[in-house]
Amino acid sequence: MSGEKEAAEALVTDLQRKITEAFNVFDHENNQTVDVREVGTIIRSLGCCPTEGELHDMLAEVEEEEPTGSIRFEKFLPMMTKVLLERRYRPVTEDVLLRAFEVLDESKKGYLTRDELVKYMSEEGEPFTQEEMEEMISAAVDPDKSIVLYKDYILTMVIEDS
Template structure:
């Protein structure tokens, strides 16, 4: 019997977990493919800590509160810290179809950058960008900061010309 890491044999997957998960459409297949990357035991299970990565891999942008809400909804009832695809799939399908964790659009991003650029220069300094990402609102992880700065910072001026950055994001999405 396959088990989640660190889980005693008596609390392993039950009969329901052993049944095949039927994928009915392309959205469900895409979610299952993203989930399978973290299914190291090849038993349709992953660790709850992988849920935010899977969600972001599907193009979702949840807050930490949103992540916790999803984890509570999908966590295996008998194996704490584990998630079965059978529980994960309907919650994520619903979240995607309801557009619950969609990223901000280009207009919203532009307005946010303009609000931070109080002098109207058309750019933020690299230092200011890092400060805003770590000190205000929900802080970004170091990995998220590094990823954003790699694309956003002009190597010559060491600033974030935000209209150019937003256009770069749109090109990468295409």
């Protein structure tokens, strides 16, 4: 049994190292805190894709009783370790993303126009913010043709499991 215990401890140590490294990137003042607005970016950099509602719940779990606008590492680490161990908020797979784009591509042309993408991302489901929209457009839209070749774009979105 000790082999399994050692493997589990090694996994936790590795996860906590990754969490610490990601947190430290945004701990600009080196005071073991990050701006609450950066936490979503940290969580996503660790391969988790919570919805805005789930992210809000996670923040509520680690925020102080008196919100200060910052999150302390000592609260973030155990919460994030648990999330990663339980494999919560996993990103969707390549085939699920492809099916979603194919549903939007009603005429089966293999791409969406820039205007179609903007319409879907701002009117359907959980609307993108202007900043998120601009980020997606710069990453997804071919600037010469003003289309999204979604089979190529999906490859940039999928996070490989390590």
